[in-house]
Ligand code: ADP
């Protein structure tokens with residue numbers, strides 16, 4: 001539970017100035033939940049995570065695990081384990097010794113260490129590599145060692161800072177499925193940091209979208225995608241078109257003189273900025289709401305990605321499903337764009 005958490009650093013560039021890495025963060029993570037901090041580089045994700053871990057002291061605000069305030073508790077007594085992008089595994093120790101490192105420090109009995117290690121090595125798929133040295137492992141295997149070393153501590157809270165950034169795309173997809181399955185199986189409350197929106201969408205119960213030290217929105221992947229709270233969220237999670245619209249009545253908005261069905265709450269005369277996702281626009285050469293010209297067309301296999309210039313409105317991105325190679329509208333073609341009825345969401 002994070003309350004009004006602030007972190008101010010002295011600016012490394014201009015003496016006397018300060019940088020607010022985290023402005024005033026409020027967040028409650030439920031037991032067993034996986035919550036992702038998502039945002040561009042420099043938005044404060046690592047700083048927030050490090051405060052939870054105890055590596056960084058908050059300027060103000062509170063961190064609680066359950067009812068217990070953690071601010072003054074040393075990192076090694078917080079019952080939190082962290083997995084880093086750099087893995088931070090010890091090159092001179094075997095896989096087995098890396099994994100049990102924390103347990104040895106805790107002075108557990110040899111029996112207990114062996115029992116826990118066997119189990120964690122098995123669930124991490126490392127049993128047959130236990131005696132190897134880290135330089136005999138692939139990047140994915142090294143990340144598994146780092147993960148095993150964290151979960152063997154049976155922490156109350158698991159913290160990940162961009163754990164997959166050093167892996168290639170295919171392995172990253174595979175590892176995020178593994179991390180999610182393991183986290184759910186063990187039911188460990190988890191805070192996960194990434195700048196990758198697809199990664200966040202695919203593994204999270206909820207996503208915290210951050211921008212310049214500020215939490216812009218907290219919601220399930222579906223909520224932040226379908227109902228972005230701000231322009232920043234709409235653009236950071238997926239692609240978005242923004243339409244200036246005026247509300248006509250309870251069922252319709254006006255976009256450049258064209259009535260568009262709109263089912264949400266609004267008052268006649270209100271000016272809205274409406275988010276329209278590229279996949280919620282149908283293109284046709286037969287007819288539709290908005291006449292337009294195709295400026296760019298890309299065949300991407302499962303979809304075609306278009307940039308169109310809508311007459312009197314401006315540019316829209318459009319994603320069309322399953323275009324046959326021959327069904328692609330070529331640049332210069334005249335088309336009609338029709339937004340789907342339920343897909344419009346107004347920014348507040
Ligand atoms: P992210 O992990 O989202 O990339 P960080 O939490 O690392 O962002 O950084 C947030 C902001 O705080 C950045 O502007 C960064 O330059 C600044 N910052 C982070 N650590 C320090 C530090 N030790 N001293 C000064 N500024 C810092």
Ligand code: MG
Nearest residue numbers: 042045046047
């Ligand atoms: Mg970071």
